[in-house]
Amino acid sequence: MNLVHQISILTCFIFAILLFAGLVYTCIVFYTENEKRASFRALLLAVFIPPIYLVTWHYNWEIVAFILTADLIITSILFLIPFGRKANITDDFPKNQIDERNIMFARNELKEGTERFDEYYSKNPDKLILDNEFRKEPGLTAEKSIFYNELAYKAANASFFTVEQFHQSVDGEINQSRSNISNHELSDFIKDWSKKLGALNVGIAELKDYHFYSHKGRGKEYGNPIESKHTHSIAFTVEMSEEMVAAAPQSSIVMESAQQYLEAGRIAIQLAQFLRSLGFSARAHIDGNYQVICPLVARDAGLGEIGRMGLLMTPNEGPRVRLGVVTTEFKLKPDNRIKDNAMLDFCLQCKKCAEVCPSKSISFEAPKLVNGIKRWQINSESCFTYWCKAGTDCGRCMACCPYSHPDNLLHNFIRFGIKKSALFRMLAVHLDDFFYGRKPKSAKLPDWIPENDKVPK
Numbered sequence: 001m002n003l004v005h006q007i008s009i010l011t012c013f014i015f016a017i018l019l020f021a022g023l024v025y026t027c028i029v030f031y032t033e034n035e036k037r038a039s040f041r042a043l044l045l046a047v048f049i050p051p052i053y054l055v056t057w058h059y060n061w062e063i064v065a066f067i068l069t070a071d072l073i074i075t076s077i078l079f080l081i082p083f084g085r086k087a088n089i090t091d092d093f094p095k096n097q098i099d100e101r102n103i104m105f106a107r108n109e110l111k112e113g114t115e116r117f118d119e120y121y122s123k124n125p126d127k128l129i130l131d132n133e134f135r136k137e138p139g140l141t142a143e144k145s146i147f148y149n150e151l152a153y154k155a156a157n158a159s160f161f162t163v164e165q166f167h168q169s170v171d172g173e174i175n176q177s178r179s180n181i182s183n184h185e186l187s188d189f190i191k192d193w194s195k196k197l198g199a200l201n202v203g204i205a206e207l208k209d210y211h212f213y214s215h216k217g218r219g220k221e222y223g224n225p226i227e228s229k230h231t232h233s234i235a236f237t238v239e240m241s242e243e244m245v246a247a248a249p250q251s252s253i254v255m256e257s258a259q260q261y262l263e264a265g266r267i268a269i270q271l272a273q274f275l276r277s278l279g280f281s282a283r284a285h286i287d288g289n290y291q292v293i294c295p296l297v298a299r300d301a302g303l304g305e306i307g308r309m310g311l312l313m314t315p316n317e318g319p320r321v322r323l324g325v326v327t328t329e330f331k332l333k334p335d336n337r338i339k340d341n342a343m344l345d346f347c348l349q350c351k352k353c354a355e356v357c358p359s360k361s362i363s364f365e366a367p368k369l370v371n372g373i374k375r376w377q378i379n380s381e382s383c384f385t386y387w388c389k390a391g392t393d394c395g396r397c398m399a400c401c402p403y404s405h406p407d408n409l410l411h412n413f414i415r416f417g418i419k420k421s422a423l424f425r426m427l428a429v430h431l432d433d434f435f436y437g438r439k440p441k442s443a444k445l446p447d448w449i450p451e452n453d454k455v456p457k
């Protein structure tokens with residue numbers, strides 16, 4: 001037997017052992033993540049694939065061993081070597097500022113019979129027909145909505161109520177005695193401290209006009225133009241629990257969203273207060289009280305890219321995060337945007353969020369030019385109408401996104417492959433479908449949340 005055959009035969013043996021160990025590990029990880037289908041499929045692969053290599057080794061089938069080994073080497077090369085097409089990200093940015101009065105949350109706050117309502121719809125008659133659709137539905141966390149769950153909805157509302165208490169503290173008095181700390185020192189301290197406070201990732205961006213809404217659309221300052229002297233921002237993410245998101249669009253998703261808005265709000269308030277105590281003007285941007293468009297600020301602070309579902313996609317938790325932002329006059333040390341072409345290329349192929357969206361609000365098509373940026377734009381009216389029907393903020397797209405899988409060795413290995421190779425990205429889309437299903441079922445609510453046993457008649 002020549003050397004090549006000896007190596008092929010030996011490789012088959014080693015690979016059989018490694019493959020078996022890898023698939024059993026995969027099976028266990030899926031099982032601990034409560035992904036029964038994926039776990040069963042990994043077990044089937046562990047039972048059927050490694051024996052092919054083992055039998056080849058045992059019976060010394062030289063040609064088969066050679067083919068299997070060559071296949072293994074080629075696959076590894078394709079996985080490890082940067083290879084193939086990537087989506088092209090340019091430095092484009094929105095041409096016009098967005099008016100907060102046009103976003104769905106602002107339109108939802110308009111009450112029929114009020115001056116504000118009449119004024120808005122006389123200027124935007126096309127939106128009245130669209131908005132009448134969501135007004136026919138029960139509404140967010142409302143009785144008679146599809147996923148009404150008394151305890152979960154009241155818990156979510158308690159969290160939203162608590163965030164609202166923070167609104168009065170987004171801004172405040174500035175210490176007249178100004179610290180002379182350097183921007184490097186303060187930037188590093190803020191990043192480390194934010195993580196200590198519970199942030200997952202933190203970045204700093206220099207602010208541009210397009211980061212700010214043109215006008216306030218919510219609260220007492222409705223209709224006021226936004227004028228800010230702040231030049232820099234701290235953007236951070238907080239993680240949403242995988243277990244709570246997996247049951248989307250059932251009630252756990254709105255509980256978790258509310259809770260993480262509260263966490264993000266708390267951290268932002270602390271950071272803004274801290275900066276003011278050092279003598280620098282600073283403002284927290286929290287749920288229901290924003291001056292900036294958080295996903296755009298977070299993108300430019302290097303925290304991720306904006307994917308097909310229109311949310312910020314972070315490298316390790318995908319869209320399964322909430323965002324917080326603090327703006328300040330202090331010239332912090334800015335980070336660079338990531339420009340993750342591989343992530344956007346994966347989005348081009350994956351389309352899973354579009355498949356599972358119950359209101360068909362996510363496009364299957366390639367990104368289009370919107371306000372100066374090539375991007376995907378969801379149909380926010382039909383999405384919000386579904387929220388008002390469901391009673392939750394849905395989150396099916398977030399729950400099913402392959403990037404939302406937990407941040408652990410198994411999923412990070414897949415993310416590594418996605419980043420490296422276009423061929424691996426194609427394979428990863430099919431792998432995700434194979435293990436989880438093209439349209440995965442919603443997980444059950446966590447055991448401690450009672451099922452919908454109090455649906456109002």
Ligand code: SF4
Nearest residue numbers: 307347350351353401
């Ligand atoms: S589900 Fe797929 S297409 Fe949708 S955002 Fe996630 S990666 Fe992109």
Ligand code: SF4
Nearest residue numbers: 357383394395396397
């Ligand atoms: S939140 Fe739900 S309705 Fe809205 S885009 Fe995502 S999946 Fe569709």
